């Protein structure tokens with residue numbers, strides 16, 4: 001089965017009402033490859049206006065979600081609140097939340113299980129630090145993150161995996177196509193341990209300094225099914241990344 005190419009834009013903690021309005025207007029008027037699934041993820045404050053004004057074929061994602069239905073959890077947002085606002089995806093386990101906010105594998109896996117069981121799509125992120133790569137531990141680090149997720153038995157049909165080497169995020173230092181493909185292949189092989197169907201159908205995105213110049217080559221790799229784009233998703237060239245896959 002051909003996997004539909006997927007391009008996510010992670011705005012992180014960037015943007016204002018007016019700059020996000022500009023991004024939305026640019027996406028609304030651009031010609032976009034209809035074979036590509038596009039999801040953008042503004043900061044939580046801007047989720048609703050983004051959803052309201054963005055063309056309907058593009059979905060909107062939160063950057064985080066909590067694993068309880070409601071209650072005394074100051075600062076958190078629930079899955080049902082997102083769905084109530086027509087926000088159909090969330091990012092979980094981004095390395096910035098793992099390292100800066102201290103989210104463990106256990107926390108990320110639990111939230112992913114809760115979100116997928118309750119019908120939200122999850123862009124689930126994994127990746128190694130430069131130290132871990134240089135020590136030859138890339139695959140073992142990612143396997144540990146994946147094993148933790150598998151132990152919760154999430155709904156894999158709702159998960160898109162984003163491989164984001166931490167050393168490539170926001171640094172301009174993109175992984176080589178071979179480095180990316182090798183890890184994506186290892187993830188694909190690991191997914192076979194869940195089931196052949198999950199391995200065949202799960203999209204594996206690459207993230208880390210993706211731009212309009214490097215996306216073409218990366219997109220040709222057999223196990224790269226799309227991108228999770230940070231900085232370049234805030235620029236008009238994001239459209240070129242969406243359309244880069246031939």
Ligand SMILES: O=C(CO)COP(=O)(O)O
Nearest residue numbers: 010169170208209230231
């Ligand atoms: O972290 C990322 C997307 O989630 C990647 O960010 P950059 O594209 O800015 O390197």
